[in-house]
Amino acid sequence: xxxxxxxxxxxxxxxxxxxxxxxxxxxxxxxxxxxxxxxxxxxxxxxxxxxxxxxxxxxxxxxxxxxxxxxxxxxxxxxxxxxxxxxxxxxxxxxxxxxxxxxxxxxxxxxxxxxxxxxxxxxxxxxxxxxxxxxxxxxxxxxxxxxxxx
Numbered sequence: 001x002x003x004x005x006x007x008x009x010x011x012x013x014x015x016x017x018x019x020x021x022x023x024x025x026x027x028x029x030x031x032x033x034x035x036x037x038x039x040x041x042x043x044x045x046x047x048x049x050x051x052x053x054x055x056x057x058x059x060x061x062x063x064x065x066x067x068x069x070x071x072x073x074x075x076x077x078x079x080x081x082x083x084x085x086x087x088x089x090x091x092x093x094x095x096x097x098x099x100x101x102x103x104x105x106x107x108x109x110x111x112x113x114x115x116x117x118x119x120x121x122x123x124x125x126x127x128x129x130x131x132x133x134x135x136x137x138x139x140x141x142x143x144x145x146x147x148x149x150x
Contacts, residue, residue: 005033006043010063017060019051024061085126087145089138094130096145103128117141 005028012018012027021040028035044061051059083102088095098106107123110130117137122129132138 002043005035005039006047008033009040009043009047009049013049013061013063017054017058019059019061081149084145084149087142087149089132089135089142091135092132092138094132094138094141096128096130098126098128100126102126115141 008028008031009024012024012031016027018024018027021037021044025035025037025040028040048064049061050064052062054060083098083106085097085099087097096103096106103123103126107121107128107130110118110128111121117133118141119131119133121131130138130141132141
Protein backbone atom coordinates (compact mmCIF):
# COMPACT_ATOMS: atom_id res chain seq x y z
CA UNK A 1 0.00 0.00 0.00
CA UNK A 2 2.75 2.45 0.99
CA UNK A 3 4.85 1.64 -2.10
CA UNK A 4 1.80 2.03 -4.36
CA UNK A 5 0.91 5.36 -2.77
CA UNK A 6 4.46 6.65 -3.06
CA UNK A 7 4.66 5.52 -6.70
CA UNK A 8 1.42 7.43 -7.38
CA UNK A 9 2.85 10.51 -5.68
CA UNK A 10 5.91 10.40 -7.93
CA UNK A 11 3.72 9.94 -11.02
CA UNK A 12 1.45 12.83 -10.03
CA UNK A 13 4.26 15.32 -9.37
CA UNK A 14 5.93 14.30 -12.62
CA UNK A 15 2.90 15.10 -14.76
CA UNK A 16 1.52 18.17 -13.01
CA UNK A 17 2.56 21.06 -10.80
CA UNK A 18 1.59 20.33 -7.22
CA UNK A 19 2.55 22.93 -4.64
CA UNK A 20 0.64 21.89 -1.51
CA UNK A 21 0.07 18.73 0.45
CA UNK A 22 -3.67 19.36 0.18
CA UNK A 23 -3.47 19.32 -3.63
CA UNK A 24 -1.49 16.11 -3.49
CA UNK A 25 -4.01 14.56 -1.10
CA UNK A 26 -6.86 15.54 -3.46
CA UNK A 27 -5.10 14.03 -6.52
CA UNK A 28 -4.45 10.81 -4.61
CA UNK A 29 -8.09 10.66 -3.58
CA UNK A 30 -9.12 11.13 -7.23
CA UNK A 31 -6.97 8.09 -8.03
CA UNK A 32 -8.64 6.04 -5.30
CA UNK A 33 -6.02 6.40 -2.58
CA UNK A 34 -7.27 7.74 0.73
CA UNK A 35 -4.70 9.01 3.20
CA UNK A 36 -4.16 11.70 5.79
CA UNK A 37 -2.08 14.84 5.53
CA UNK A 38 0.33 13.35 8.09
CA UNK A 39 0.84 10.31 5.84
CA UNK A 40 1.54 12.56 2.85
CA UNK A 41 4.00 14.55 4.94
CA UNK A 42 5.88 11.34 5.85
CA UNK A 43 5.85 10.22 2.21
CA UNK A 44 7.29 13.56 1.10
CA UNK A 45 10.11 13.16 3.60
CA UNK A 46 10.80 9.52 2.67
CA UNK A 47 10.75 10.30 -1.06
CA UNK A 48 13.11 13.26 -0.51
CA UNK A 49 10.77 15.64 -2.31
CA UNK A 50 11.59 19.33 -2.39
CA UNK A 51 9.74 22.42 -3.52
CA UNK A 52 11.36 23.98 -6.55
CA UNK A 53 10.50 27.38 -8.02
CA UNK A 54 8.61 27.38 -11.31
CA UNK A 55 8.40 31.15 -11.76
CA UNK A 56 6.10 34.02 -10.81
CA UNK A 57 6.50 33.17 -7.12
CA UNK A 58 5.09 29.68 -7.56
CA UNK A 59 6.60 26.37 -6.47
CA UNK A 60 6.04 22.69 -7.14
CA UNK A 61 7.06 19.42 -5.54
CA UNK A 62 9.96 17.69 -7.28
CA UNK A 63 12.33 14.83 -6.59
CA UNK A 64 15.58 16.02 -5.04
CA UNK A 65 18.70 15.37 -7.11
CA UNK A 66 20.17 14.07 -3.84
CA UNK A 67 17.51 11.33 -3.61
CA UNK A 68 19.48 8.56 -5.27
CA UNK A 69 22.58 9.35 -3.22
CA UNK A 70 20.50 9.41 -0.02
CA UNK A 71 18.83 6.11 -0.87
CA UNK A 72 22.22 4.51 -1.52
CA UNK A 73 23.49 5.92 1.77
CA UNK A 74 20.50 4.41 3.61
CA UNK A 75 21.10 1.06 1.94
CA UNK A 76 24.77 1.23 2.80
CA UNK A 77 24.00 1.88 6.47
CA UNK A 78 21.66 -1.10 6.52
CA UNK A 79 24.24 -3.35 4.86
CA UNK A 80 26.89 -2.16 7.29
CA UNK A 81 24.79 -2.65 10.39
CA UNK A 82 23.69 -6.10 9.30
CA UNK A 83 26.93 -7.43 7.89
CA UNK A 84 30.12 -5.74 9.04
CA UNK A 85 32.09 -7.48 11.75
CA UNK A 86 35.15 -5.20 11.81
CA UNK A 87 36.98 -2.51 9.90
CA UNK A 88 40.62 -1.43 10.02
CA UNK A 89 43.16 0.34 7.84
CA UNK A 90 46.87 0.39 7.07
CA UNK A 91 48.29 3.23 5.02
CA UNK A 92 45.75 3.80 2.21
CA UNK A 93 44.10 0.35 2.45
CA UNK A 94 40.92 -0.42 4.37
CA UNK A 95 39.97 -4.00 5.23
CA UNK A 96 36.34 -4.71 6.05
CA UNK A 97 35.39 -8.06 7.59
CA UNK A 98 31.76 -9.06 7.06
CA UNK A 99 29.44 -11.93 7.80
CA UNK A 100 30.05 -14.79 5.31
CA UNK A 101 28.82 -14.02 1.80
CA UNK A 102 28.25 -10.28 2.33
CA UNK A 103 31.56 -8.66 1.41
CA UNK A 104 30.56 -8.24 -2.25
CA UNK A 105 27.37 -6.40 -1.29
CA UNK A 106 29.26 -4.05 1.03
CA UNK A 107 31.96 -3.35 -1.59
CA UNK A 108 29.41 -2.83 -4.35
CA UNK A 109 27.44 -0.39 -2.23
CA UNK A 110 30.57 1.64 -1.55
CA UNK A 111 31.61 1.59 -5.21
CA UNK A 112 28.21 3.03 -6.15
CA UNK A 113 28.40 5.86 -3.63
CA UNK A 114 30.87 7.84 -5.77
CA UNK A 115 33.21 8.43 -2.83
CA UNK A 116 35.84 10.77 -4.33
CA UNK A 117 38.77 9.36 -2.38
CA UNK A 118 37.88 5.69 -3.04
CA UNK A 119 40.02 4.34 -5.87
CA UNK A 120 38.37 0.91 -5.95
CA UNK A 121 37.46 -2.24 -4.08
CA UNK A 122 38.07 -5.95 -4.22
CA UNK A 123 35.83 -8.37 -2.33
CA UNK A 124 35.81 -12.03 -1.46
CA UNK A 125 33.30 -13.95 0.59
CA UNK A 126 33.73 -12.22 3.95
CA UNK A 127 36.45 -9.62 3.35
CA UNK A 128 36.51 -6.44 1.27
CA UNK A 129 39.69 -4.55 0.48
CA UNK A 130 39.28 -0.86 -0.34
CA UNK A 131 42.03 1.21 -1.92
CA UNK A 132 41.85 4.87 -0.95
CA UNK A 133 43.87 7.80 -2.28
CA UNK A 134 45.92 8.31 0.91
CA UNK A 135 46.26 7.24 4.54
CA UNK A 136 44.34 10.26 5.87
CA UNK A 137 41.35 9.29 3.73
CA UNK A 138 41.61 5.69 4.95
CA UNK A 139 41.62 6.76 8.59
CA UNK A 140 38.73 9.17 8.05
CA UNK A 141 36.75 6.50 6.20
CA UNK A 142 37.28 3.98 9.02
CA UNK A 143 36.15 6.59 11.56
CA UNK A 144 32.97 7.20 9.55
CA UNK A 145 32.23 3.48 9.36
CA UNK A 146 32.77 3.06 13.10
CA UNK A 147 30.31 5.93 13.68
CA UNK A 148 27.76 4.26 11.37
CA UNK A 149 28.05 1.01 13.27
CA UNK A 150 27.28 2.59 16.65
